[in-house]
Amino acid sequence: MTWKIPLFKMYWDEDDVTSVSDAIRSGMNWAVGENVSKFEEEIADYIGTKYCLTFNSGTSATHAALIAHGIGKDDEVIVPSFTFISTANSPQFVGAKPIFADIEEKTFGLDPEDVVEKISPKTKAIMPVHYGGCPCLIRELREIADDNNLILIEDAAEAFGAAIGDKKVGTFGDSAMLSFCQNKVLTTGEGGAIVTDSRDLYEKMKLIRSHGRLETADYFSTNAVMDYVTLGYNFRMSNITAALGLSQLRKAEKIISMRRSDAEYYLNRLSQISGIEIPDLPDDYYHVYQLFSVIAKERDSLIKFLEDKGIMSKIYFTPVHKTHFYQSKLKYKCELPVTDRISENIISLPFYPGISRDDIDRVISSIKEFYGDD
Incomplete structure (x- = not known):
């Protein structure tokens, strides 16, 4: 159906077109390149975290984060049911079980009181969602995570730039996922990222997103032999995508x-x-x-x-x-x-x-x- 008034449109300008065109016309580094590292640096700076790692989707980013956090078989992750299905599916990718807690009516995020009720000896993490661009009751959830020695992973797919006071969403958790899918605040068509202050998580996710390869240089631009030290995936964001991300971030x-x-x-x-x-x-x-x-x-x-x-x-x-x-x-x-x-x-x-x-x-x-x- 052709809608007279669609639900959403992407916001773009000629800077987006030029940035992507320049990346293509370079004739090199379409898969990896300096746009990716620069995009990561600028996201980390914008959000206020030490590290950022980009991925080909928010789902891949969450998958990688769960692995890096050591969440696996027989663990439980508390999540909302009022969310896109990826939030609940991601724990299952690593063998964990999603446990649904109820939401509250102010922000439509996880209800801290019900989260406490759902904590069990198997609970390893809480993964709240910042619904529709609105911060959830993340301060209260941070306190619950600390009190119970649990990992807090923010699903900030819909909340790039949202904040509580002067503290941006993405800086409350041990890590946070951002999505750049086409209807998001900042879009690259598809794409995602993890932000964190943990160097350990950052290094683990670098391996996870690129086949477990210990990279000492750009794989496609060196003849050096690189070792594979763990199981990994092809979760990388392309240099072309990152070029669009940089242009979008400027706006x-x-x-x-x-x-x-x-x-x-x-x-x-x-x-x-x-x-x-x-x-x-x-x-x-x-x-x-x-x-x-x-x-x-x-x-x-x-x-x-x-x-x-x-x-x-x-x-x-x-x-x-x-x-x-x-x-x-x-x-x-x-x-x-x-x-x-x-x-x-x-x-x-x-x-x-x-x-x-x-x-x-x-x-x-x-x-x-x-x-x-x-």
Whole structure:
């Protein structure tokens, strides 16, 4: 279907085109190269961590992080069910078991109280999600992790640039995953990264992402023989992709500012509609609005109503524990009342940097029409 108002668009300019073109025209180093290392350095500097390592996807990045943290067979990792399925699947890649905890209603992130209830002798890590660009209750989860000697891995796929006070998301955990998939705040089409202050984790993940190869130089530009010292994967980000990432990163603050301005316009208009509920965030939370999600009465009917007008909306997310794989294959049975309630009523509306006020107004007018608020 061709949407009159799509859910999202990528924000790009000629600098992106030039950066990628220059990398291609070099005729060399398409797989690895200086763009990758520079992108990693600049991400670490932006987030405020000592190290960053890029990957070909956020899922690969999480997989590598779990291996590097030593999480494996018979371990348990506490995760939300209200997330993209990769968050829950990743522990299974290393033989661990995802344990679902409920979410809270302010940020739609893991509920610290329920996390405490789900801790067992097998628990090795907590992996919270910063939903839609909003920080979760990560300070409370950090305290729980410290009190119970657990690893804290932030799934910050949707929250590049988000912060609590002057501390950016990605700096609270022992490590954090970033995603650069096409609908994210900063995008390279596909791609991801891990940020951390641990040199040990950084060195382990360098091996994991490149076949377990102990690299003393660029593999493709040297005739030196390199040894393979552990099991590894091909999780590398390409130099072409990193060129786009660098160009996007130069615009990060502009993109985030645009998102926040457009979100404020949306929020002011939606607050007048009786069928819409908007979460009330803590004062020191800096939301980057990777998604623009609200709670809507008669949500499914609203989605169909908007679809008939050519306006795309989407459910982010249906609970992972209710998917066929987790219910029928893995036999999960979970009591997650807040997750169920939120997922049954949440709707993500069209939103991206540069969305026109006219398009937002059309979305608002359609929602008002649906609820009879005209």
